[in-house]
Amino acid sequence: MCRLLGFISPTPTTAADLIGADECRQWQSMGTLHDDGWGTAWVDTGTEAVARFRTPTEGADDPRLTRALDADVSEGRICHLRMATTGLADLEENTHPFLAEGVAMAHNGSVHPIERLREYVSVSEVGGTTDSAIIFALILRRMRHGERLLDAVTGVVRKLRADFDHPGINLLLLTREEMIVVHATAGTEVPYLQGPLPPDHHDHYYRMSWRRSPENAMIVSSSGLEHRGWSLIEQNTIMRLTVPDGAETIIRL
Template identity: 25%
Template sequence: MCRHLAYLGPAVPLGRLLTDPVHGLLRQSWAPRMQRYGTVNADGFGVGWYAPGDPVPGRYRRAAPVWGDLSFVDLARVVRSEAVLAAVRDATLPGADGEAAAAPFADGTWLFSHNGAVRGWPESAVPLASDLPPAELLRLAARTDSAFVWALVLRRLRAGEDPGTALAEPVRELAAAAPGSRLNLLLTDGRTVAATAWGDSLWYLSDPQAGRTVVASEPYDDDPRWAEVPDRTLLTASRTSVLLTPLKEPAP
């Protein structure tokens, strides 16, 4: 269910990360190597990036498969950024809200993506929905589990919680309410990255000397420096460091 990637480092063309690599997100949209659930990520895609001097990212999203968007290939060739979050989508349920359902979701400086599925959606999420003010439910970007997960994370970010906690706590709450959910979350503000490995693959490539960190559902090339993140783990990273913290299972 979906593939995603976040990058922090020296400015590079988007294509260097997404379309040029032999196993980049473009190819992962039809031939992922490590996807455990689903086979084709053809229900939309998106990329968000940060321009110099502007903390609010721009986004390009579409409901169609990325391989059919020739404009995106051209865009990725010329747009450069020091911070990127991108995703290709395999929908939990078909037909929900088109482009609005494609990651990355955004608010202010934040970009967010969810790789996975909330088991039993939407009924299983009802207990957590009661924790959100009605206005926030009405403002959901789409009628999808990913948009709902983003609302839970965003509520905590707005309350001042650090990015790691803002991801880890909703994961535990959702895992308790809907056991068996797959909750690989990815979040950036252009300066740091936070991610969870919960039910699906997650990898990172760290190059402190170059000031470069990549976090992705799966490696886009065969660089031996890629390292797999253990399941039930929170990853927090900057351009020069990566920290892995085990996540506790929710109480029965």
């Protein structure tokens, strides 16, 4: 169970430019609850390759996360705050985003039982021990067989929804050309959380929203922000966001 934030833009920008520094601090502050690591992947403005940083430490007060949200410009970025599923270790290899072959992925949700999910892949295919790492490995496998990213993601999500009981699959995937958003959590049990919580964490933990800026940048966030002026992403939807086309493709699952 985690928090997601990502954008894609026609010109280099930051999350703070798109939603304001106050909203970025609100998102980062959720790292006190989602405190099992954080990470970010972005389109490097110099090389146009997707780069990544991740650490299994708390992000709420980490100046590196503040800088990633406020100062480090990019044409695309995804950020992730991790709250580890019970029993899954706080290791760097389990920290999101995962990155391979020019594709970065961050996940919010869970697929159970993980023991059965692990039967889908070989150990050599997985760069981590979690359900999220296995989802990423399954997507990469389909891409290696010639599928484009959108088709690979759609195929994996449909298979997991067919084979598992109410899996939680909210995803952000980033390449140098596109951001793919998955919101597929219908029936997923909302985690039981105690204490003062950010907005929507009791009843709408898995909700996702998006907004287009006047400059045609598109930003996506999981719940926990005020989201004034944002649009809800429909349940059981996959969106392919590109610049300048916007929501170029929407797939209903």
